Amino acid sequence: MSYISFIFGQLVRNSRHGWTSQVMTLFTVSLSVLIFSFFFLIYINMQKASSRLGNELRLIVYLEQEVPEAFRQEFKKKITDFDKVDKIVFISREEAFERLTKQLGRDSDVLEDLDPSFLPYSVEIFPSSNLKSLTRIKDFSDYLVSLPGAVKVQYGQDWIERFGYFISLLRIIVILSGALLILTSVFMVSYTIRLTLESRQEELEILRFLGATDRYIRGPVIVEGFLLGLFGACSGLLSLFFLFQWIKNHFSGPAFMNLFELSFLPLANSATIFLISLLLCSSGSLISIRKYLKV
Amino acid sequence: MTSDIASPIDTSLIDIVKVTKTYPPDIMALDDVSMSVGHGEMVFLTGVSGAGKTTLLKLLCFLERPTMGLIEMNKKDISKLSGHDLQKMRQHIGVAYQDFRLLPKQTVYQNIALAMEVRYETPKDIKQRVLELLANLGLADKIHTPTGKLSRGEQQRVSIARACANKPPLILADEPTGNLDPAATALVMNLLKRLNEDGTTIIIATHDQSIYQKSDHRLINLENGKLQEIIKVNFDL
Numbered sequence: 390m391s392y393i394s395f396i397f398g399q400l401v402r403n404s405r406h407g408w409t410s411q412v413m414t415l416f417t418v419s420l421s422v423l424i425f426s427f428f429f430l431i432y433i434n435m436q437k438a439s440s441r442l443g444n445e446l447r448l449i450v451y452l453e454q455e456v457p458e459a460f461r462q463e464f465k466k467k468i469t470d471f472d473k474v475d476k477i478v479f480i481s482r483e484e485a486f487e488r489l490t491k492q493l494g495r496d497s498d499v500l501e502d503l504d505p506s507f508l509p510y511s512v513e514i515f516p517s518s519n520l521k522s523l524t525r526i527k528d529f530s531d532y533l534v535s536l537p538g539a540v541k542v543q544y545g546q547d548w549i550e551r552f553g554y555f556i557s558l559l560r561i562i563v564i565l566s567g568a569l570l571i572l573t574s575v576f577m578v579s580y581t582i583r584l585t586l587e588s589r590q591e592e593l594e595i596l597r598f599l600g601a602t603d604r605y606i607r608g609p610v611i612v613e614g615f616l617l618g619l620f621g622a623c624s625g626l627l628s629l630f631f632l633f634q635w636i637k638n639h640f641s642g643p644a645f646m647n648l649f650e651l652s653f654l655p656l657a658n659s660a661t662i663f664l665i666s667l668l669l670c671s672s673g674s675l676i677s678i679r680k681y682l683k684v
Numbered sequence: 685m686t687s688d689i690a691s692p693i694d695t696s697l698i699d700i701v702k703v704t705k706t707y708p709p710d711i712m713a714l715d716d717v718s719m720s721v722g723h724g725e726m727v728f729l730t731g732v733s734g735a736g737k738t739t740l741l742k743l744l745c746f747l748e749r750p751t752m753g754l755i756e757m758n759k760k761d762i763s764k765l766s767g768h769d770l771q772k773m774r775q776h777i778g779v780a781y782q783d784f785r786l787l788p789k790q791t792v793y794q795n796i797a798l799a800m801e802v803r804y805e806t807p808k809d810i811k812q813r814v815l816e817l818l819a820n821l822g823l824a825d826k827i828h829t830p831t832g833k834l835s836r837g838e839q840q841r842v843s844i845a846r847a848c849a850n851k852p853p854l855i856l857a858d859e860p861t862g863n864l865d866p867a868a869t870a871l872v873m874n875l876l877k878r879l880n881e882d883g884t885t886i887i888i889a890t891h892d893q894s895i896y897q898k899s900d901h902r903l904i905n906l907e908n909g910k911l912q913e914i915i916k917v918n919f920d921l
């Protein structure tokens with residue numbers, strides 16, 4: 390009990406001369422939490438959208454001639470050599486004709502006198518709907534067109550490809566801003582705490598003469614780092630939440646919403662970001678106290 | 685000439701065995717010193733300036749390490765103590781430094797309280813003890829004055845109060861009356877005597893003949909880093 394009240398007494402005493410740097414640090418930590426979690430939020434939403442896209446995504450390879458039953462296994466193997474796929478469907482001319490009829494609906498009478506033979510043979514490939522296959526879709530299609538008998542490959546639109554690139558770019562940004570978060574929280578916190586410690590240097594020396602234990606000296610300092618992390622992460626995540634609400638309210642046009650049903654960071658991710666910044670800030674404070682603990 | 689000064693009491697608290705301390709480059713501050721101090725003893729350590737008194741006290745609380753020799757506290761070699769045990773040991777030794785080592789910006793109260801805070805004493809106990817000490821030392825009216833604003837004599841008494849705050853089993857006082865007038869000297873010596881009567885072991889390094897002449901405690905003289913003689917000042921015998 391008296392240990393806890395002592396720690397808080399020390400904290401108040403310390404923050405009396407160091408509050409400007411503490412506020413700066415708090416601000417920096419929460420800003421980097423905000424930046425990181427903001428990009429992470431975009432990333433997660435994009436990922437969701439992409440898997441939704443991925444479900445509808447298929448590549449159609451048009452062939453010169455039908456692949457005979459006996460060779461189909463081999464043909465499939467060639468495709469899966471490149472990447473995992475969910476499903477491969479061989480489409481005969483008759484099936485293609487049927488589909489076309491269905492698609493035309495009421496206008497299907499234009500096909501009435503036609504023979505299915507004007508349609509090409511084709512193979513439909515459904516890539517496994519993960520991010521990787523989306524970003525590699527261009528390579529995949531280049532590969533497919535090089536298969537023997539392939540005439541042309543058709544898939545989604547250009548923008549699917551660009552979307553894939555965008556997601557990989559986003560992934561890099563997430564990693565970079567994560568690194569930024571680590572650097573700022575560890576360095577800013579250890580810097581602030583070093584300032585606090587330096588202003589207390591004389592006191593720390595006397596404390597050692599008086600037999601203060603490591604725990605006594607370390608306690609308030611770790612709590613200071615911990616609190617900086619706590620408040621920094623809280624305000625960072627809260628600002629993200631309000632930013633998210635604002636974006637949602639201002640950009641919820643129907644077209645946009647169909648593709649991106651915006652959702653906030655899942656609780657597990659928020660909690661992880663929270664815990665990690667606590668950990669980083671506490672260890673930042675430990676880094677700077679180490680040299681003061683010599684007996 | 686003897687350099688082996690045994691304690692008259694059997695169970696010794698401090699054993700110093702053939703301790704030599706040299707400061708760089710080659711200043712011999714202590715030369716082959718051996719002595720013991722028993723539990724509950726009061727010992728005066730005298731010697732001219734530069735004789736090595738402060739050095740000896742610093743060795744006892746491990747602020748300096750001996751160049752050679754062995755120092756035992758309660759029969760334990762203090763050079764073998766872990767960092768944590770050393771910290772604990774210091775909590776049980778009250779030291780009044782010759783140069784006071786107070787925090788000039790903090791008040792008399794805060795300076796004394798610090799010694800008790802490191803032992804996690806409750807604020808209530810701390811307050812009670814500090815008030816008691818300040819009353820004993822005639823400093824009650826200075827309780828909230830920053831120590832930097834005090835006279836040397838007042839600072840000296842604050843540093844003694846801090847050394848006594850925890851009622852430690854061992855007190856090392858380095859020139860505790862160096863800056864004091866006879867009245868203040870009497871206050872300090874009364875406090876130390878009372879603590880000694882309650883069982884505290886006390887070592888006092890001093891030039892001040894007035895405080896040991898009339899006492900019957902052991903007197904140890906240092907000369908050029910050597911223990912030169914024991915003068916028994918014993919009025920009862």
Ligand SMILES: Nc1ncnc2c1ncn2[C@@H]1O[C@H](COP(=O)(O)OP(=O)(O)OP(=O)(O)O)[C@@H](O)[C@H]1O
Pocket residue numbers: 707708711712713731732733734735736737738739740782
């Ligand atoms: N840190 C140090 N570095 C070098 N020499 C030192 C150091 N501390 C003390 N000395 C020397 O060791 C010798 C003993 O010093 P010490 O302070 O123990 O003397 P003292 O008996 O306490 O003197 P005084 O009565 O003036 O306080 C002196 O010659 C001093 O100059």
Ligand SMILES: [Mg+2]
Pocket residue numbers: 737738739782858
């Ligand atoms: Mg001295």
